[in-house]
Amino acid sequence: MLSALRERTGDVLLPGDEFCFQPDDTLSLTGPAHPEKLVCGPGLRRSGDRLLVCKSGVLRHRQPNTFWMESQQRRYVPAKGETVIGIVTAKSGDVFKVDFGGSEQASLSYLAFEGATKRNRPNVQVGDLVFSQFLIANKDMEPELVCMDSSGRANGMGVFGGGGLLFTVSLGLVRRLLSPHSEVQSDLQQLFPCELVVGMNGRLWVKSSSVQQTLVISNLLQSCDTMTAQQRRQLFRGGTGGAVDHIRPHPTPEDKPGPAAVQEGGTGGAVDHIRPHPTPEDKPGPAAVQEGGTGGAVDHIRPQVHLHLVPEDGSRLCSGC
Known part of the structure; x- marks a missing residue:
């Protein structure tokens, strides 16, 4: 059985596949006995003299005789001690x-x-x-x-969990992060200094020195879930080399100008000046005439002149009469 498992290491197996004891797995009655202990990890189940596959995925092996199925499962089943x-x-x-x-x-x-x-x-x-x-x-x-x-x-x-970000990944990525010589963890250390808490239920909590760096780390970890090692290294190099330079959050209501503001473009195309709408005190009254100056703005406000005509008979008449 052990020789068959080692040969199938790295292959994709489906539920229902089984491994049986082979003649070379039996013990010799005359020679010295060297019993080998088989450790079945997640996705494998021992049934009598057979080893059954109960979860689809890739068969993995770790020395000396530890085997398990690596899959992209997201549903967590609790186990004692995790x-x-x-x-x-x-x-x-x-x-x-x-x-x-x-x-x-x-x-x-x-x-x-x-x-x-x-x-x-x-x-x-x-x-x-x-x-x-x-x-x-x-x-x-x-x-x-x-x-x-x-x-x-x-x-x-x-x-x-004060000030960090909680997100969910697959259980396979969690096991890769918790492995003794994790390549994902070594690549992550080359990014930004951060705090990382890994749960076996697929939940990760990360906190960095700024919100932008925290979002970058979470996006990279969620993206490398189904990538190969070469693709993951290229993605992490892009994250440090300027591919992810800045993440600006959505503007809040405090950042947006109110309805009583008018934005005017400057020479550089940005918002150079915000001038509020004129109030009733600033507006000229009906008895005022606005004259444009040389700069196109309101240079002078001259009050209206009333003309009074005096006829020869001595009675006063108004021009508006």
Whole structure:
């Protein structure tokens, strides 16, 4: 079986494919026994003397005898001991409800934090992000999370997420990021200095020195999900070499000029001056005549002159009569 698995490493397998024991896998009764232990990862299942493929993808191998299926799956099935990024959705008594992207929500006790007691409760609010670990993950029971390891230490777990960006990628990219010698992580270190939290449920949280750099890193990680190593390196070089120079957010209502403003173009084509509409105090009255000056603007306002004519008989007549 081991020889057949090594030969098929890198091939695309479908659910239903199986591997059986071969004659060279049997133990010799006369020679020394060298039993080899086979470790089945995600996508493979042992059934008697057969090894069944239960998930489509590419067969991967790691020394000495670890095999698993690498796929672009996004649906997460909880497993005991895996660390995930969850969102606190509700608080019910002494238990928090956490959404980790599965079929049901998990429970998180307020005593499952480092140094937490009945008097010293952790400050956890609805909507906070928690980096936690599965204590119970059974299909017949409700999943339970804890924010400390077996020795009672937080070990990086707990509430986090101030000022960062949370997004979702495939589970295959998460495993590539968490591998000991990850090429994606080494390429990412050549970009900008950042903080990265990786959850086994496909959620990533990233924070950099500016919003623009944070958006660049998240877009690159989401784009390299289905790329080859050469395409990913070319994309990352383009991100550092000027392909992604600036990301400007959409203008906010505070940035836009109000309806009582008129934008006038300057010599460079930009907005050089914003002049408000004239108010009733600025407008000339009906008894004023505007005369244009040499510059085309309003240079002088001369009041209207009333002419009075005096007839010979001594009575005064107005020109408007």
